[in-house]
Amino acid sequence: MIDNQPKKTKAFIAGVNLNDPNFEYYMTELANLTEANNMEVVGQARQNAENIVAGTYFGLGKINEIKAMAHGLKAKVLVLNDELTPVQIRNLEKLTKLRVVDRTELILEIFSNRARTKQAKLQVQLARLQYELPRLHPSENNLDQQRGGGFANRGAGESKLEMNRRTIGQQISAIKKELKAVASQEEIKASRRNQSCIPKVALVGYTNAGKSTTMNGLLKAFSDEGANKQVFVKNMLFATLDTSVRRIDMKDNFSFILSDTVGFISKLPHNLVESFKATLQEAKDADLLVNVVDASDPNMIQMVRTTQQVLGEIGVKDIPTITAYNKADKTDRNYPQIEGDDILYSAIDERSIKLLANLIVKRVFSNYDKFNLKLPLADGKLLAYLHEHAQVQDEDYRDDGVYVTANIAPADQNRFKEFLV
Ligand SMILES: Nc1nc2c(ncn2[C@@H]2O[C@H](COP(=O)(O)OP(=O)(O)OP(=O)(O)O)[C@@H](O)[C@H]2O)c(=O)[nH]1
Ligand SMILES: [Mg+2]
CATH class of the missing domain: 3.40.50.11060 (GTPase HflX, N-terminal domain)
Known part of the structure; x- marks a missing residue:
């Protein structure tokens, strides 16, 4: 060969x-x-x-x-x-x-080679400069020459020799400014999503566990445009460095927003975690986390722990979580199967994806209650609101009103109490 x-x-x-x-x-x-x-x-x-x-x-x-x-x-x-x-x-x-x-x-270095979007590039650059800054000493400069230039892109494009503390400091503040501008655009998008009342679900987990493959499976099964909204999947560490957000629509108006984001590994450099906070915001805002784990990896337990640790570091706590043991096709266990709050599945298997979707919906809508209502015929707005924000399962127009059966979020329930039948 x-x-x-x-x-x-x-x-x-x-x-x-x-x-x-x-x-x-x-x-x-x-x-x-x-x-x-x-x-x-x-x-x-x-x-x-x-x-x-x-x-x-x-x-x-x-x-x-x-x-x-x-x-x-x-x-x-x-x-x-x-x-x-x-x-x-x-x-x-x-x-x-x-x-x-x-x-x-x-x-x-790996992050810097993988970064594609402007935000990811800036985030990595910021972390690298922060790593370099305390390492700048006059004596260090000889070292760089000795090292023959070191890694490609060392010092985010320039050698240490050319940089002094001040220019690095200036670069750091310039990048922070740019990042703020990018982040505020993202925040506008995120706040629209937060207002929309649709529950938010975030895929998190160890790098290469199959988060992006899971997202693609859900998109293919439940989104009309699934095929052209697919995200990048590859068998390599840190394939995803950017957050992708998609809407998943299941039957009966059971919709949720799904996000896929950067994967974790142990001892992630503190600066990197810090500069990726904006990207990880989706996980912080989520109503439910799906912690994707590679069940075929012998180090599975440590990987789950690593994910919990990094989530703690970025301040994600007290969010209900499903642990989703993926790649069951590479084990000798029966799948898909639900185990308590968790699931054993394979992201490349359609039956698995449907079971996972049902589990997500069950968890995310668990605090919704079923209401039987009679709405006044004259007030079309109320019904329209329900169609947008609740799962309307049945509606019947009669002479004295519209009879509706709907699953309603706790936040909206008070509003509809007077129409209970
Ligand atoms: N056999 C098998 N392979 C899978 C399964 N799920 C994902 N893979 C493979 O695992 C590799 C990583 O998948 P990704 O979906 O990119 O993993 P990720 O968690 O998004 O990884 P990062 O973005 O790097 O954090 C790819 O080669 C996938 O094809 C599965 O259920 N079974
Ligand atoms: Mg990925």
Whole structure:
């Protein structure tokens, strides 16, 4: 077979384990992140320790061991499992003669390669500049030359050498301003959605769990324009960086707004989470969260926990949640099936999608009550309102009024109490 793929940079991954039970899981993620950034993981090392060595991250013996192994495997880059200080990076580069990339920079790099829309690009740029800012020291400048320019787009387009604190500071405030302008347009759209009274459902979860595939399945099944409103799906980490919002219309006026957004991973850089807050607003405003989980992944439990952690960080709490265990077709379990508040399903299976949709509707409209009403014939507005904001199941025009059976939201119930029959 002829291999036409361009040669990938060989990377060696390593980390210090401070007796963390999740350490191996973080290393697995680190390997996936490295590969997502177009590098090939050729070897790994870990050190069990009580503390991180302040100046060099690893102890000296371990550094020599890593250097020998990595050079033996022809690695060019050393990827580390934590966010390091500039001094640690500089010392490790000197000692190992490898380019050193920490976990934060790796994630920022992936986001920056994936960003497509203006908002996503600005958000990533902001996070990168904030990462760079405290790392700017006169001595650092030599380092960059030594590193041969480092990663592509390092410093969001310019090398550290060309930038001083002030220009970075100016860039940060310019980007913040631009982001505000973009965000306020988004807010206008969102506030329209909030006023519309239709319940809002947000797909959240670990990256690559199948959120976008689930959205596409629901669109295909329940939206007239499903085919041309599909969102981007790909087997890669962080395929989605932007929020997509669509309306799903089921029968009997059971409609809801569905949003799909950026996926999560452990130890997401704080700046990144901060700058993506606007994008994640849909999750904060939701009436129901669907936490999509890859049930075929051996690290499923940690992935659920990771999602809960990130949601906590962005201030999403007390929102009713369905845990949706996806990719059941890759397990040997029977699907689709409801398990309490949760569901085991496959986003590429139509029956699964219908069951999930029913579960969403059941949850989202659970606090609606069925009302039998008699509305005055003369007042067409009331009936029109019900058609817009409730599920009208039956209506009968008689001489003394319109008899209506409808499911009504708690907020609207008072208004209709006087018409109860
Ligand atoms: N076999 C199988 N594959 C699935 C299923 N759902 C999604 N996939 C695949 O999983 C990969 C990721 O799916 P996406 O829908 O892009 O995942 P996501 O959660 O939106 O990922 P990010 O946007 O990266 O956070 C794609 O290759 C999908 O085709 C499923 O039920 N079964
Ligand atoms: Mg996606």
